[in-house]
Amino acid sequence: MLRIGNASGFYGDRFEAVHEMLTDGPLDVLTGDYLAELTMLILARDRAADSGLGYAKTFLRQMEKSLALAMDRGVRIVVNAGGLNPARLAAALRELAADQGLTVRVGHVEGDDLLPRAAELGLPGGLLAANAYLGAFGIADCLRAGAEVVVTGRVTDAALVAGPAAAHFGWGPGDLDALAGAVVAGHVLECGAQATGGNYAFFLEHDLRRPGFPIAELHADGSSVITKHPGTGGAVTTGTVTAQLLYETDGARYAGPDVTARLDTVRLTGDGPDRVRISQVRGEAPPPTLKAGLNRLGGWRNEVVLVLTGLDIEAKAALARGQLEQELGAARPAELRWTLARTDHPDAPGEEEASALLRLTVRDPDRAKVGRPVSSAAVGLALASYPGFHLTAPPGPGAPYGVFEAAYVDPAAVEHTAVHPDGTRAVVAPAPVTRALEPLAEPPLPPPPVAGPTRRAPLGRVAGARSGDKGGDANLGVWARDEDGWRWLAHTLTVQRLRELLPEVAELPVTRHLLPNLRAVNFTVRGLLGEGVAAQVRFDPQAKALGEWLRSRHLDIPEALL
Numbered sequence: 001m002l003r004i005g006n007a008s009g010f011y012g013d014r015f016e017a018v019h020e021m022l023t024d025g026p027l028d029v030l031t032g033d034y035l036a037e038l039t040m041l042i043l044a045r046d047r048a049a050d051s052g053l054g055y056a057k058t059f060l061r062q063m064e065k066s067l068a069l070a071m072d073r074g075v076r077i078v079v080n081a082g083g084l085n086p087a088r089l090a091a092a093l094r095e096l097a098a099d100q101g102l103t104v105r106v107g108h109v110e111g112d113d114l115l116p117r118a119a120e121l122g123l124p125g126g127l128l129a130a131n132a133y134l135g136a137f138g139i140a141d142c143l144r145a146g147a148e149v150v151v152t153g154r155v156t157d158a159a160l161v162a163g164p165a166a167a168h169f170g171w172g173p174g175d176l177d178a179l180a181g182a183v184v185a186g187h188v189l190e191c192g193a194q195a196t197g198g199n200y201a202f203f204l205e206h207d208l209r210r211p212g213f214p215i216a217e218l219h220a221d222g223s224s225v226i227t228k229h230p231g232t233g234g235a236v237t238t239g240t241v242t243a244q245l246l247y248e249t250d251g252a253r254y255a256g257p258d259v260t261a262r263l264d265t266v267r268l269t270g271d272g273p274d275r276v277r278i279s280q281v282r283g284e285a286p287p288p289t290l291k292a293g294l295n296r297l298g299g300w301r302n303e304v305v306l307v308l309t310g311l312d313i314e315a316k317a318a319l320a321r322g323q324l325e326q327e328l329g330a331a332r333p334a335e336l337r338w339t340l341a342r343t344d345h346p347d348a349p350g351e352e353e354a355s356a357l358l359r360l361t362v363r364d365p366d367r368a369k370v371g372r373p374v375s376s377a378a379v380g381l382a383l384a385s386y387p388g389f390h391l392t393a394p395p396g397p398g399a400p401y402g403v404f405e406a407a408y409v410d411p412a413a414v415e416h417t418a419v420h421p422d423g424t425r426a427v428v429a430p431a432p433v434t435r436a437l438e439p440l441a442e443p444p445l446p447p448p449p450v451a452g453p454t455r456r457a458p459l460g461r462v463a464g465a466r467s468g469d470k471g472g473d474a475n476l477g478v479w480a481r482d483e484d485g486w487r488w489l490a491h492t493l494t495v496q497r498l499r500e501l502l503p504e505v506a507e508l509p510v511t512r513h514l515l516p517n518l519r520a521v522n523f524t525v526r527g528l529l530g531e532g533v534a535a536q537v538r539f540d541p542q543a544k545a546l547g548e549w550l551r552s553r554h555l556d557i558p559e560a561l562l
Contacts, residue, residue: 039056041129139167176259179283300399337362448491457554459550
């Protein structure tokens with residue numbers, strides 16, 4: 001068995017988690033995921049200001065406290081904190097180790113950075129970052145060469161788990177089922193406490209004041225048990241694992257550079273308190289192209305949030321909107337987006353509870369158009385608009401926003417390289433066999449639910465949900481908690497019903513996938529997030545709350561389920 005823990009789900013996650021995971025129980029490997037689409041843009045701006053930067057600086061500070069502890073306990077560290085500069089982070093770790101009187105074998109993985117070859121690869125100009133999503137075998141190669149710490153640039157999140165597993169069990173590119181099992185385990189671990197009850201639909205059932213971080217106990221066949229250190233907060237249940245399996249996935253085929261994991265084959269079973277077994281995962285050859293993430297500046301944005309209180313909310317919003325747009329006149333930015341967010345009620349017990357928020361977001365290629373003209377127009381209404389006028393904060397000067405898009409390149413054109421602790425460089429060959437990524441036929445619906453009386457109630461009373469972003473698209477997974485609930489959910493929550501429940505998706509392309517083993521339906525809503533999280537085109541730019549919005553919507557639910 002290989003015991004792999006996770007201590008970071010994003011750049012900015014709980015700082016003490018690394019130390020906690022090393023001290024709260026035994027591990028063989030500790031991983032950390034620091035990269036996301038938005039993070040790559042942040043690191044690109046760091047690198048533009050200083051060529052020696054471009055990595056997750058937080059990780060280096062965590063190692064100041066915990067590197068000696070990890071070495072003393074024999075725990076290998078595998079992280080993608082190298083970002084856009086893994087070689088420099090590896091060098092900084094060696095310097096840190098020397099300062100602490102340690103001898104640490106550090107390897108790193110590079111080759112994902114495509115920016116210097118953007119024109120050669122047919123990528124668009126004006127990019128800040130262009131990075132291929134590398135797989136597990138560069139990490140595995142470093143570990144087999146004796147590395148105690150491996151830092152990477154842009155690899156798939158699941159590669160942080162699949163790489164150590166491949167090294168430990170001796171898997172090669174042809175061990176597709178085993179690799180797929182490790183990829184699924186890696187996907188569960190990658191977002192940290194989301195697997196141990198964080199962001200969980202039924203959060204009231206567990207103590208979430210300080211959830212622990214997840215662990216995967218991996219076996220040679222690729223099966224695993226998801227758990228956490230004893231005595232840590234949160235919970236590991238089939239529900240928390242199901243929620244994370246649905247997060248930021250699309251159809252039943254979950255593609256990566258090493259293997260396409262079949263999510264429709266995943267079996268979850270309880271294995272005791274805070275233990276969930278993942279088994280029977282099947283794998284297929286990966287697709288013939290390699291995904292790359294492209295980041296560029298899209299222009300400049302600014303935001304004004306007006307507070308509307310008490311009566312006549314719609315009339316107040318209409319007045320403020322008309323006044324602001326008139327005041328902007330010829331200085332009007334290229335794009336104005338208005339959002340009215342309200343939970344107000346005139347009889348609410350306090351002023352804050354009786355208020356709504358009117359949010360104006362402006363975007364323009366010209367920085368000057370989103371700064372002073374917008375700020376002056378908003379502040380100038382202070383004594384001349386609706387009663388109770390005030391802002392949540394004074395408008396700022398405007399800030400740059402980023403745009404993310406995916407591109408696909410020939411894997412043979414990407415030099416995936418493992419740099420061993422002794423400096424030896426080994427090129428990792430792309431997958432020898434590939435398979436076109438074709439949609440699967442939808443599985444048959446379960447038997448229809450038994451007829452009976454219904455009652456109007458929120459969907460969330462009988463179903464959980466987890467949502468997130470995939471570039472400009474939103475992912476929305478919904479699952480039932482038992483077979484009766486699944487039969488009702490599969491027949492009821494169709495694409496058409498989703499459009500009725502969520503007005504903002506009514507005109508957008510929506511795809512539904514059934515995952516019977518997980519008692520789940522997984523939706524992809526194309527274009528809901530515009531140009532991605534960095535563009536911030538929605539009140540909820542990463543669609544994190546889309547699932548909870550859906551769960552709050554009312555429909556006719558069988559009383560037997562309620």
